[in-house]
Amino acid sequence: MKILIVEDDSILSSNIADALQSEGYSVVKAFDGLLAEKMMLKENYDCIILDINLPGKTGFDICRDFRKTDTFTPILMLTAFGELEDKVKGFDLGADDYLTKPFYMRELIIRVNSLLKRSSKNPGDAKKDLIYKAGDITLDDGKKKVFRNSEIIKLTPREYQILLKLIKNKGEIISKSQLIEEIWGSSFTANTNTIEVYINFLRNKLDKPFGSHYIKTKVGYGYYFDNSENSNL
Amino acid sequence: MKILIVEDDSILSSNIADALQSEGYSVVKAFDGLLAEKMMLKENYDCIILDINLPGKTGFDICRDFRKTDTFTPILMLTAFGELEDKVKGFDLGADDYLTKPFYMRELIIRVNSLLKRSSKNPGDAKKDLIYKAGDITLDDGKKKVFRNSEIIKLTPREYQILLKLIKNKGEIISKSQLIEEIWGSSFTANTNTIEVYINFLRNKLDKPFGSHYIKTKVGYGYYFDNSENSNL
DNA sequence: TCAAAACAATGAAAATACTCATAGTCGAGG
DNA sequence: CCTCGACTATGAGTATTTTCATTGTTTTGA
Incomplete structure (x- = not known):
């Protein structure tokens, strides 16, 4: 306690x-x-x-x-x-x-x-498991809401799912195919750059207005959520 | 205590x-x-x-x-x-x-x-678990009655079930598929907008006559019962 | 080191999905 | 036979998702 x-x-x-x-x-x-x-x-x-x-x-x-x-x-x-x-x-x-x-x-x-x-x-005790904190980002999976320093950030479902996946595995690299598999399902024909576009949407809402870089690219591998000390360098 | x-x-x-x-x-x-x-x-x-x-x-x-x-x-x-x-x-x-x-x-x-x-x-102690309060709504699951500020509100069974589910998890987002699963059962073919219509019924009885907005939509995610400070904004 | 190739980011526009109110059908029970 | 609850249909308005063409960035190998 x-x-x-x-x-x-x-x-x-x-x-x-x-x-x-x-x-x-x-x-x-x-x-x-x-x-x-x-x-x-x-x-x-x-x-x-x-x-x-x-x-x-x-x-x-x-x-x-x-x-x-x-x-x-x-x-x-x-x-x-x-x-x-x-x-x-x-x-x-x-x-x-x-x-x-x-x-x-x-x-x-x-x-x-x-x-x-x-x-x-x-019963709210169980709710704790639904709250993810990383850096100054708080993600409440019960209310499907995302905050940056107590300021709410509005995300569409797809954007939200991607952020959730990245934050749940913060630090780990998630490949595009993993994201597609988990969010769009195996039947999705990923012949376009949909993920890149959504990552861009996310960054526009989450990173750019705050001048930081939580969502990082590992070229050739995928994306990851970075909340290490110097994550906005 | x-x-x-x-x-x-x-x-x-x-x-x-x-x-x-x-x-x-x-x-x-x-x-x-x-x-x-x-x-x-x-x-x-x-x-x-x-x-x-x-x-x-x-x-x-x-x-x-x-x-x-x-x-x-x-x-x-x-x-x-x-x-x-x-x-x-x-x-x-x-x-x-x-x-x-x-x-x-x-x-x-x-x-x-x-x-x-x-x-x-x-024995009335057990009854407490059957009474849900949220904002000025009281739902008595023992008597299957719903009150708004001690004024009774008449609901049909379907409407009641939906409200119960939302109030039991107040603040949490409940997806349409969850509602269908729990209220209609897995066999229900949800090819129509039945839930939207019932939500509309509920709002007509619960919210509109009182000029409030307890039942909220989270577009793309589902519905939730909101009794926060400014729930009727 | 430099240019080509591969990969990623971006902006705008088209396609699609979602929500909600209204209206209407159907069947069971008084 | 009339009413009421359960459900279906439709369409307008809005928001989201996806595509595509373009630009920018990174990697690789001669």
Whole structure:
């Protein structure tokens, strides 16, 4: 169980981390809103503890944007004392629970435990397997949606199928004949350059507007999804 | 265990919340009758604590309307001191227990505990699995009934089956072939547009009279039930 | 190293498929 | 015999898929 703590007060953050670790959870900390969001998009956490007042981007905004791409990871919000409407807003934006500062660590533990219990019971647990993350691309195979940094990218079915195949085997080279076989079926007469055209469509939507190169060509062999360090060189 | 507290006095509300939380319950608060009702229809709570005097809509009305679609979630009513007939009326409208203000928190805890014990022993517990809520739609698969905000919607069997499948997997895309397979069976020759037509029927009954769009099309992929924030855009 | 050959990318246009609303047929049951 | 639910047919509007001609890029071998 891996938990992300997003809290800029380093003392509080460490206290929370200690408490959770002593419960056997593995913990990752983030102190800045923007950085936190990137981490959330790149990696699957089992639970996220999210402060509201953060440098970079507020917890509210992070929560709202994150819920566009991920609806199952439980979020526990930390609100300042007395800010009652914060709680309402938090729930509206997709938080699963809140805790008012200051709080007892014991209570935080209870709430995290119950959030995790709830989400593990949920049928949504299986949905995790349907979500693929690679670089700053998120592909939700349940909703058939693709995001780039929480910005949605609209793909046609064929484009989507190709991207799915490439992301499922990221790093691996997929030959054109493999793509044809799996997406068009064996009966398809591939006497034209249909695949090249679709790869081009994909790049137009996925790579070019962002100035990056995830979809790479291996001349003579096929295509592959590259999310290594310097993938956009 | 998640408990909803519907009480407009924020001090009392917080006191109740604290008491329940220290018992290990997870708590959600609502301060307005109309909002509370929306929350009740959208989410399954294990117990509801309901004040009578509320802005927006009285506890009596909420209770009565809620019981049309949900007969198992225990409701504990809070009545003002001396209003004896309130208790009678409360029971008549479907409340499971009442508590007269002011009261000791200890007593509230006891009553909530016993309500929860009772409902968990009940055969009605199994019924929860048969009730699906999504947005302001409630589908009772035990009674084969569909409600929109406690107003019943009459569906034909085929329409019902489709809606059930979509709501069971709300948010997920269901392809036409999946729908055909599960509802008509594998032997059905799907050479026509039967599904499109039924989706149209469903929308006519479920969406159009209310100016909303729960049933969405993902062109080329299939259909899905959308109850996100801006589902009617 | 350079040119030819093989391979890949691109833009535009034609062909095809999909969705949806309306209208109509058919058969079972009151 | 009339109504209602299940299903079929059709056509317009839209979106997607495919083809083709052209341009660009990489590889190879003399």
